Amino acid sequence: MNLDFSEEQKALKDHVRRFLSDRCPPAAVRAVLEGPQPFDRDLYAGLAELGVLGTAIPQEYGGTGLGPLDLCVVAEELGRALAPVPVSSSIYLAAEFLLQAGSEAQKKAWLPKLASGAAIGTFAFVEGQGRMTPDKVRAAVTDGKLSGLKSPVPDGDVADVAIVAARSRSGRDAGGISLYLVKLDGPGVTREALQTIDPTRSQAKVSFDGAPAELLGGEGDGWHIATQVMDRAAILMAFEQVGGSDRALEMARDYAVERMAFGRPIGSFQAIKHMVADMYVAATLARSNCFYAAWALSSGAAELPVAAATARVSATTAFQQCAKNNIQVHGGMGFTWAFDCHLFYRRSNALALALGSLSTWESLLIERMSARNTGEAA
């Protein structure tokens, strides 16, 4: 038994951290928050050049072919730095859909571009409020033309291509859902950036009106493939959340050491100390659950669906707790625009909803454990 990353993976993590501390300081995150750019193009190009985007993409498709564990350590660093780039949409989701279900021609056409950053991909899934269930998928494809409305689509305003979940036959069941590759700069597509709680990762409303759509994977397999890919993406997202949790915890700790009140550092008060200790506990449990999920991801274990939901629930809970209490430890200063606390608060709450909200993943976890008819999996 060895529940740890390898020395090479730790070296990669350090390397990415150094790169991001140089190229993605809080000022870079703020530039996207406050400015007109939907994401940091220079940073994204730099990550592509570093080979980070192609970490888990095989060499034959333009990646570096390292693997999912390496992508996990990269994700943690992206989360820690709050990197304002569309990696989750393009790499955790679009590239993963192509790898899991794409034809050889589709992989050859798109994976090298996603790995080099020449193109950005995303997954267009959500329609309306609440947990996404098969009956909510109304977008439909007839004779190779897609019509419908997807919103919010992560990075939908900047993506070149989307994997779209749509009906290949009428009805409300999962079996009528297929996946399609759709070029977003082609005909029949209009999109509009949305205002959100976290502008450092953009979201868009994407309308399709007879847009050319190319089947990805088997007809009727869309829901099944999407579930598998979202499980894999959830693990990577959980690593981003763990990275964010750790940084928010460090900020709170540092402030509690520096800030004096009543003639003493506020970290010497147990009300503050215990709050910070609880942040550490949540972040540590989340990290351990993520290690377990990383193992499942890399080994293709049968536990992957349970492990993914476990990591996701744990990491969402931890990041939300760390980000909100980081503001609390900072007091009034934590609620100013000038302090960085709100950047973490925004991201923690946005990531909590990406790929399905906390209550959705809580439910998925228990559904999956019930299906295995055991509480032992946890």
Added chain:
Amino acid sequence: MDFEDTPQEAAFRTRARAWIEANAPKHLAPELKRASFGSSAVTSEDPLKAAKAWQKKKAEGGWACLHWPKEYGGAGCTPIERVIWNQEEGIYGALTGPFIIGQGMCGPTVMAWAAEEHKRRLLPPLASGEEIWCQLFSEPAGGSDLAGLRTRAVPADDGSGDWIVNGQKIWTSGAQHSDWGLLITRTDPDVPKHKGLTMFFLSMKTPGVEVRPIKQANGQSGFNEVYFTDVRIPDSQRLGPVGKGWEVSLTTLMNERLSIGAGMSTFFPELFRMCLETEVEGRPAVDDPAVRSKLAQFAVRQSGLRYTGMRAITALSKGETPGPENSIGKLVAGATMQELATFALDLQGQAGVVWDSTSPQEGRFQALLMRSPATRIEGGSDEILRNIIGERVLGLPGDIRVDKDVAFKDIPTSGRAKKGGKA
């Protein structure tokens, strides 16, 4: 990153499994499976005898105190092999209860501080379960504030070099069965509290030692009060230098958190099983969204503890020393089992008040509800553990201490007003 056994680990597992299969007390299996937290696992025979019999058998087979050196009754195994053994021992591990404190805390302290001849005398029978140890630390006036303890050891006035001990200890688990005790005393009240302590070990049969069981809030009596009246201890039974008892105690306390927290179950699998079997409005409880949300949060805490433990073992096997971060285990497990028990009774509805053999899982959750408050206090309260995480893991500043640099005898206490104070 893997959960696979190496060839050597697999061979160890096979040997352990075969030995357990051939030697375990299988007639006790049904009641061990039903056992709940805070009650004796075995009721059909004397639980202490059953525990000693299994431990002796393990010792004879070379499976006792696996991680201890062979010369002290152990097997010189790696941390991973110890984990494998625990996995294979399974329900029979519940029989090791009476030895946890001795083997987990007192043993390592003796190993670190005692003279070689004492180690060779004391450790093998501790490993084999022939002798049981208790830890005589907490006092009525010093629990979380352990260094505030008042049990006094003074040099005998006959020039023998012996020490004479008077005072009272409390919350001593298993003192009624113990052969030996690890005892921390105050030898100098004129210096600040941490500096005037000295550690000893003594036979619990020494004249002047009196053990009185405490009836606990859950009706059981696992803890005791221990009174010392003019108890004479030879200086050769001192562990560490005079005045360094606090440093010696830290060896014990860190091992305590390791052995209490490591691999603690929060009873999640049992709760999950109950939720598969219990109905809410005509459907299994696991189908209810509110139940799912609660269960999911318990599930991720249980698995988080499990994999935090595995990360600690991985670090240990790479030669790293376990540190204060291990405080997380008991902190999370204690609070979780209390919340979990409360939730289990809630799902049972008004019938949850009933605690008898007709209750789901024979009243396991009622027993857990009634025992779990102690878990949040024993071996370092939740609050002390948060201080340890805050100060020793995260580096936050300590609280301002009014008793720092004050001679112990001048520290105000509940029964003793500050000298010259308004009281």
